[in-house]
Amino acid sequence: MAGLRVDETRCIGCARCVRACAHGGIKVEHRLAHPTDACVFCGACIDACPVDAISIERDEAAADLSVYRDIWVFAQVDKGGAVLPVAFELLGRARALAAQRACAVVALLPQGPNGTGAPERELIACGADRVLTVHDARMVPLDAEMCAGWICGLAQQLKPEIILYGATAFGRELAPMVAVRLETGLTADCTRLEIDEATGLLQQTRPAFGGNLMATIECPARRPQMATVRPGVFAGDACACPVTVSDDAVKDKIVTCPLDASARPRVRVLATEPAQQGASIAQAKRLVVVGRGIGSKKHLPLMQRIARALDAELGCTRPLVEAGWLEYPHQVGQTGVSVAPELLVSIGVSGAIQHLAGISGAKTIIAINEDAQAPIFGIAHYQVVGDAIEIVNNLVRELESAAPRL
């Protein structure tokens, strides 16, 4: 039976495990640690134990994983048929992982019946060794169930070691549908992906515990290993100078794989109102992000003013959305929008991990906060410690007087 084991010969009853546990899952009695019924097997106690007395016993039989090869990247297209930037970010990351594993990178490209061939060429130019595609009317608009069926069929046949998805709204619906059909693991919103060269084990790191801890997750006994990654997280990995590819060179790299003829979409899109704000902060070149440190809702107009003066969009942290100061599309972070602007001015933001994960793609971060110990300063390129409102007031004055008004 699987469970948490304490090696009685090693345990010294120091209770570090008890302090490390967020769930009350372990207690010390008679100078010996005992797991309780509240244990959720998160492994925090294992890391905290100074004498390696704790382990998790699992009873899964080892499967033959050696037949699984290659890294697949799901390439989502937009309404116009163009591949979303997150696919290129993942291709870049996949290339680095594939180099360590000496395997191929394969892009999955479901698209409508009237493909131009441009997305395939672009994916190959940016690092895909092969593109598996399908041209089918049932993929317009993209249907998660149709895509999942298509990917599962291919995965059962070709046995990839890893499949990566952008954590777009669609990717977050698609990936779990694939995971449950293939009965494999899926890690959401990874901020780091590394691979063990020898075993091919993918180390998937994501924020956990409300964002104060990072957790590294592995999927040792099932394949494919699957992860979603927010757009912008691997912005630095995207191929900067795509190679030029001729039509002849790409021809043998593109494989068209038909969708099961009997598959019928069960979801119909009747009408769509285009997104407004959400898209604009995700793609903003300049962004002002405000947090609880601005003190009061009455300071919001000042924040809007500094955003205007900088020609920037306005974003905020989760507590501000929860307090109703700004709408959800403004929320920056793991549960909101991941951003990757050239310049991010962070005002009164302390910097919970989930927020930091959402801004890690920003090129330059200027943080203004009263608390010199705030975690935001750990990733800021410029640190401004002081009264946020006063500094912003001065900054607005400087900017508005210095720059000629447009």
Add this chain to the structure above:
Amino acid sequence: MHIVVCVKAVPASTEVKMDPVTNTIVRDGGDAVVNPFDATALELALRLREKRRAAGEDTRISVLSMGIPATERLLRDCIARGATDALLLSDRAFAGADTLATTHALTCGIRELGMPDLVLCGKMAVDGDTAQIGPELAGALDMACVTDVRALVACEHDAVTVYAGGDAGVSLIEATLPCVLTVAKEAATLRMPSIAGVLAAEHAAVDVRGAAEVGADAARIGLSGSPTQVVRSFVPEQQAAGVEVSGDTTAQAKQLVRIIEEVA
């Protein structure tokens, strides 16, 4: 019509604090609450039932959860707010479940309740943020699926119409029944329980079942049924310090103007 609403007990505060000296988690307890997204899902179910009742049709709303025995209190509260019945899957064998193992357990629970026309869940849980359970349930139950539902427009005998968020914006979507819907928090706010509801809930039976009683496959639930494992949890390291912009607030503002001009 039969609707199953899946709910998860989450900590009242998701702000887990770290002790800066020992680098360990400070547990400040706090009662468990129904995941706010799931509470919205229940409210949408209740509103749908009212609409159908006006048309003279019956609707059964079952709430389903997998959790520790204390979760029974939360399910009773769901009954006080209008749910018809409740099933709690509680067993040590369920502990340590990742989303795949949770999906198997909930699937068994749903079969136990009787196959519904609609399964509603929150878009995600505030303590896990994975947003995987809804689409995984749809896959396991072979149902249609719509995620990030903002409003329920209509529900006929064979189809449901909703407004839902997606990458291209908010869409009006029609899906075939049976269907799994995952619900955005802003879609509605769960009503308070009525006095009659509270009194009725006091005597209502919350069905509590173990893994074997719902026919769950021991190899597909809990720790054993979870393909993913947390191998390490750690406090993220701080990166190298950035440039400090010092002086009084006027001097700081002046320097910032220069920095902004330089970098962008």
